[in-house]
Amino acid sequence: KNEVEQSPQNLTAQEGEFITINCSYSVGISALHWLQQHPGGGIVSLFMLSSGKKKHGRLIATINIQEKHSSLHITASHPRDSAVYICAARFPDNTDKLIFGTGTRLQVFP
Amino acid sequence: NAGVTQTPKFRILKIGQSMTLQCTQDMNHNYMYWYRQDPGMGLKLIYYSVGAGITDKGEVPNGYNVSRSTTEDFPLRLELAAPSQTSVYFCASSYSFGGSYEQYFGPGTRLTVT
Numbered sequence: 001k002n003e004v005e006q007s008p009q010n011l012t013a014q015e016g017e018f019i020t021i022n023c024s025y026s027v028g029i030s031a032l033h034w035l036q037q038h039p040g041g042g043i044v045s046l047f048m049l050s051s052g053k054k055k056h057g058r059l060i061a062t063i064n065i066q067e068k069h070s071s072l073h074i075t076a077s078h079p080r081d082s083a084v085y086i087c088a089a090r091f092p093d094n095t096d097k098l099i100f101g102t103g104t105r106l107q108v109f110p
Numbered sequence: 111n112a113g114v115t116q117t118p119k120f121r122i123l124k125i126g127q128s129m130t131l132q133c134t135q136d137m138n139h140n141y142m143y144w145y146r147q148d149p150g151m152g153l154k155l156i157y158y159s160v161g162a163g164i165t166d167k168g169e170v171p172n173g174y175n176v177s178r179s180t181t182e183d184f185p186l187r188l189e190l191a192a193p194s195q196t197s198v199y200f201c202a203s204s205y206s207f208g209g210s211y212e213q214y215f216g217p218g219t220r221l222t223v224t
Contacts, residue, residue, distance in 0.1 A: 033213075040217075041198065041217065041218045041220075043202075045213060086152070088153075098153075098155070099152070100153040100154075101152050103152070
């Protein structure tokens with residue numbers, strides 16, 4: 001069964017801390033997405049990757065294909081990073097759809 | 111570009127009522143999706159469309175219907191609303207299908223069925 005699991009479910013941090021959110025999946029995938037859901041509910045795509053590492057500003061996403069694991073890192077965290085972070089995977093079973101994790105709720109305090 | 115827009119933002123329905131959730135995108139994307147998000151659960155795909163006139167079921171299609179008469183619009187119809195359909199509904203679109211292309215999400219519709 002195609003599954004995506006995230007950890008931790010909830011995360012609190014002080015401003016400036018380095019944050020890591022983890023995502024693991026059950027079988028090999030074609031692509032993995034990281035999304036951010038703002039407190040108001042809107043969802044935006046942060047990264048899409050199938051290998052290696054991507055960086056955008058203070059956000060870094062990595063994926064280890066052999067270990068079936070991806071991480072999202074936030075450097076120098078800020079209260080405006082407070083959001084739910086969601087990973088989603090595309091499994092190569094010809095359905096071509098995304099399977100979503102349940103999300104990690106991050107709160108960054110000043 | 112407005113991106114993906116959804117209406118209404120909030121709605122309360124009584125059991126057995128019907129309604130249509132509207133979704134429009136102005137990016138000329140062929141692919142569109144409807145998801146529902148329940149507390150503590152990941153987004154679940156309800157229906158998707160790969161182009162005007164073509165729709166297919168996702169993981170949780172029961173109780174819903176869709177149509178795609180134009181590239182821009184992808185309305186979701188709830189017939190005979192039930193409390194189990196209380197959820198937040200998101201419409202999304204992408205240039206191509208599924209996981210290899212970035213999906214753009216609408217702001218969501220929060221629906222309560224009582």
